[in-house]
Amino acid sequence: MIRYTLICDRDHHFESWFQSSAAFDALAGSGHLACAVCGSTEVSRAMMAPAVPAKGNKADLKTPQSDAETALAKLRTDIEANSVDVGGKFAQEARKMHEGDAPERAIYGTASLDDAKKLIDDGVPVAPLPFIPKRKTN
Numbered sequence: 001m002i003r004y005t006l007i008c009d010r011d012h013h014f015e016s017w018f019q020s021s022a023a024f025d026a027l028a029g030s031g032h033l034a035c036a037v038c039g040s041t042e043v044s045r046a047m048m049a050p051a052v053p054a055k056g057n058k059a060d061l062k063t064p065q066s067d068a069e070t071a072l073a074k075l076r077t078d079i080e081a082n083s084v085d086v087g088g089k090f091a092q093e094a095r096k097m098h099e100g101d102a103p104e105r106a107i108y109g110t111a112s113l114d115d116a117k118k119l120i121d122d123g124v125p126v127a128p129l130p131f132i133p134k135r136k137t138n
């Protein structure tokens with residue numbers, strides 16, 4: 001991952017992470033890159049890439065800072081993109097899938113330690129996630 005400081009045609013500076021410089025070129029070339037401030041697609045790379053996050057730049061707080069955090073962030077994105085969040089019903093849903101009462105799919109959610117132990121005792125494949133899934137606010 002590389003971080004570029006980008007600048008739009010209205011002189012807004014913002015930062016974004018890209019897989020590679022080729023990924024940046026492809027995005028910019030296809031017009032899918034837009035200014036974070038005004039939405040302009042006339043975006044190009046600024047010459048300077050500051051290593052210290054600007055004060056008050058909240059986007060930077062979510063930016064992975066190490067390989068481990070990058071890997072974890074990717075894992076989290078993959079799981080949240082490819083799995084169904086069943087929230088507090090995780091134990092019931094996992095058991096239903098195991099017993100054929102619900103369609104097989106990737107799910108994640110929360111379960112008490114007791115529930116998780118019972119699932120494992122019954123041979124239901126469950127694994128703890130190395131992060132707390134984002135909860136949709138109700």
Ligand SMILES: [Zn+2]
Nearest residue numbers: 008012035038
């Ligand atoms: Zn702009």
